[in-house]
Amino acid sequence: MPALSRQLLQSQLSAPLPEAPELVLVTDLDGTLLGGATAERRSFYRWLAEQRKRVLHVFCTGRDLASIARVLEEDEPIGLAAPHLVIGDVGCTVACGQSLLPVPLAVEPIDARWQGMEQRLLPMLEGQPGLAAQPLHSERRLAYYVDPEQFDHSLIPQLEAHGVDCLLSDNRYLDLLPAGVNKGSTLLALLAWLEVDPQLVVTAGDTLxxxxxxxxxxxxxxxxxxxxxxxEQLPRLSSVYLASAEGCAGIAEGLRHFGFDHLWD
Incomplete structure (x- = not known):
């Protein structure tokens, strides 16, 4: 069955994946892959392009697909190329990196969890102080800018009682996601379909x-x-390395820490 899933996943993509990747690199965008000095970013993007057949690259971001498309267009001059796969909307969307078309195998189960949620949640959120809707194009989550000083945090358990998870991050974003769906859960499902050795996977990020x-x-x-x-969460995350460098340079530092130096040869 896993082999069938991998074959089905590949059939729903517009571009092939590496046959036997030596690394699966899963990167957040803002502050992570898009972070750091321009020269460092340019160098790292060049390395990614050179290793495209050896490194399976996955964006794992809170951005929606339209926003990801803008990032790829804006950063093309410094060498940022489309990844192989995209996990967007904080885990609520999976898409082909080349076409940015959603992958039905991955998206349909999340759609099923989200059915009817907006009708239940929007009346509770309307007019709440400290909230402003983000201009997203997403069918499987709600996203807001939040002012933590004005926002009534007692609203969160009331919302979650309706079958969603509420995620506050970077002290300014509030995402309402189908319960149990997040960057981690969607990534693990994707890796299972791909039959990837977990030791070949490195994730990178910067916010909650x-x-x-x-x-x-x-x-x-x-x-x-x-x-x-x-x-503050790092002491309990034994498999996570804290880089001394920011953005792309920090990702490269972490890859060397985990023994992927040979990919720079």
Whole structure:
């Protein structure tokens, strides 16, 4: 059955995946893959492009697909190429990295969990102080900018009682996700379909919406510019490395820490 799932997954993509990747690199975008000095980013993007047949690259981000498309267009001049796969909407969307078309195998179960949620949740959120809707194009989550000083935090358990998880990150974002769906859960499902050896996987991030990735037990890199609330979680995350460098340089530092130096040869 796993082989069938991998074959089905590949059939729903517009571009092939590496046959036998030596590394599966799973990167958040803002503050992580898009973080650091321009020269460091340019160098890391060049390395990613050169290793495309050896490194299976996955974006794992809170951005929606339209926003990811803008990032790829804006950063193309410094060498950022499309990944092989995308996990977007904080885990609620999986898409082909080349076409940015959703992958039905991965998305349909999440759709089923989200059915009817907006009708239940929107009346509770309307007019709440400290909340402003983010301009997203997503069918499987609700996302808001939040002012933590004005927001009534007692609303969170009321919302979660309706079958969602509420995720506050970077002290300014609130995401409402189908219960049990996050970057980590979607990543693990994707890796199972791909039949990937977990030892070949490295995740990288910088905010609390990346915490679920780090809680999977997979090797992870927290870049130096991470938010304080994520850094507080590090003592219990034994498989996660805290880089001394920011953004792309921090990712590269973490990869060397986990023994992937040979990919720079």
């Amino acid at each position: 919406n990346d915490l679920a990735m780090f809680e999977t037990g997979l090797n992870g890199v927290v870049v130096a510019n991470a938010e304080a609330a994520l850094l």
